Amino acid sequence: MTSAQMPASARPTSRDVARAAGVSQATVSLVLGDKWRGRVSEATAARVRHAADGLGYQPNLAARQLRLGRTRTALLVVPALTNEFFARVHTGAAAVAAEHGFGVVLYPSPEGVGPARDPFASARASLDGVIASSMAAGALDALRGADLPLVMLDSDPADTGVAARVDLDIADGMRQVAEHLLALGHRRFVHLAAAVDSWTFAIRARALHDTVGAVPGTCVRTVEAALDVHAGREAAQRALAAPGPRPTAIVCDDDVLAAGACKTARRLGLRVPDDLSVTGFSDLALSVAVEPELTTVRLPAERVGERGMAALLAVLDGRPAEPGSLPVRLVARGSSAAAPQDAGRA
Known part of the structure; x- marks a missing residue:
């Protein structure tokens, strides 16, 4: 054969x-x-x-056409089109692509964590490379088998078989959140975690537990929820209604979950941030649409897309991609404040 x-x-x-x-x-x-x-x-x-x-x-044919300069098309794989972060990643990637005469085909995962078995079986010959954002471990086997340059965005650094990667300093972002709340006197935390099997959420959990756990007298309880407001509201309800001293801060993996947590607080008669601090992650438009505005971590989504496309272009030209992680920044707003003296019970 x-x-x-x-x-x-x-x-x-x-x-x-x-x-x-x-x-x-x-x-x-x-x-x-x-x-x-x-x-x-x-x-x-x-x-x-x-x-x-x-x-x-x-x-393969795609590689042959690439050498002849005939395709000039990249595939961008994202978990969902409904998330503002990935829309902004596409905006950044498309801007850099346009500057170099490239087009970007956007492919959302039907399962939310990785692409279908082969999202471009009929179009492989028309692609120069693939950029994949926030994919779950093991979800990109079909892409690796396609023999196209693969650039990973915000994904597990231990994942092998990639031509280049663009990382966000996600762990530092969650450390900034934890240190901000610890400095405000918080010691009892709930981690409202995204129920998604991907590196970007696993690293948030690890950084939160490591940072908070290094301070004596602290505790973190993890409650998982799907990435939507309704699920965030229900998960926060369970956490706040649990027996024992009420947590004084809810640390959320995403701004959408934080919005759900704020809704729960209001329904229980708790004031944010006087009785309960709530933080998000990503700094979506939603973070300033809620009241009080969310303390969150700003992720430079468009810059991620720009660096991802630039990395693919570098690989195609035989050049090294720009090294280093993109920094993220805590944006402190009205949803976080000093821990209440007596949290009581929910």
Whole structure:
């Protein structure tokens, strides 16, 4: 059976060639695209060709068109179109793409955590690369098997097989939230966590528990909820009605969950922030539409999209992508204040 006759999942990819030759995927692209002279040594080029021959590697049509400069199209995969953050990521990516004569095809995941089995089976030949934002671990196997350069945004740094990645300093964002509330005297916390299996939410939980847990006399209770206002309201209701001393702060994984928590507080006759502080994450437009306005973490969504597209363009040109994580910033507003002296019970 030849490489072309193998199922897509079994065919050797350029990443396999790079691994076998001990070089980067960008170097493989240069050598097999016949653009290596003056950029890669003769010995390295020979090693890459030998590895490709030994594996029976055959570039797919998308890669061939890429070398000829015919496609100029990137696929942006996001968990949902209903979330403002991903709309802004697309805005940033599309702006940079337009500057370089590229188009961006937007693909929302039907399951909210990763793409369908193969979102571009019929369009693979018209794509130069893929940018994937906030995907769950293991959700991108179909993309890896497509032999297209893959740039990951706000995703697990341990995830292998990617050409480049653009990270937000999510952990620092949650540390800023925790330190802000601790400085205000809060010691009893509820973590209103998104019920989504993805790295970006797992790292928030870890940073919150580590930061709060380092202070004696503190406690954090985690309650999960789907990413919508109704689910956030119900989860906050359960947390505040639980036996024992009432928490003085609810730390939410997202501004939408924080809006639900604020609705619950009002229904229980609690004042935000006098009786209960509530924080969000992302700094969506919603954060200043509620009253009081939300203390939250500002994520530079458009900058994420810009850096993601720039990283893909760098990979396609055989250049290294810009390194380093994008910083995030706590925005303190009216929903957080000093912990009440006597929290009582919900």
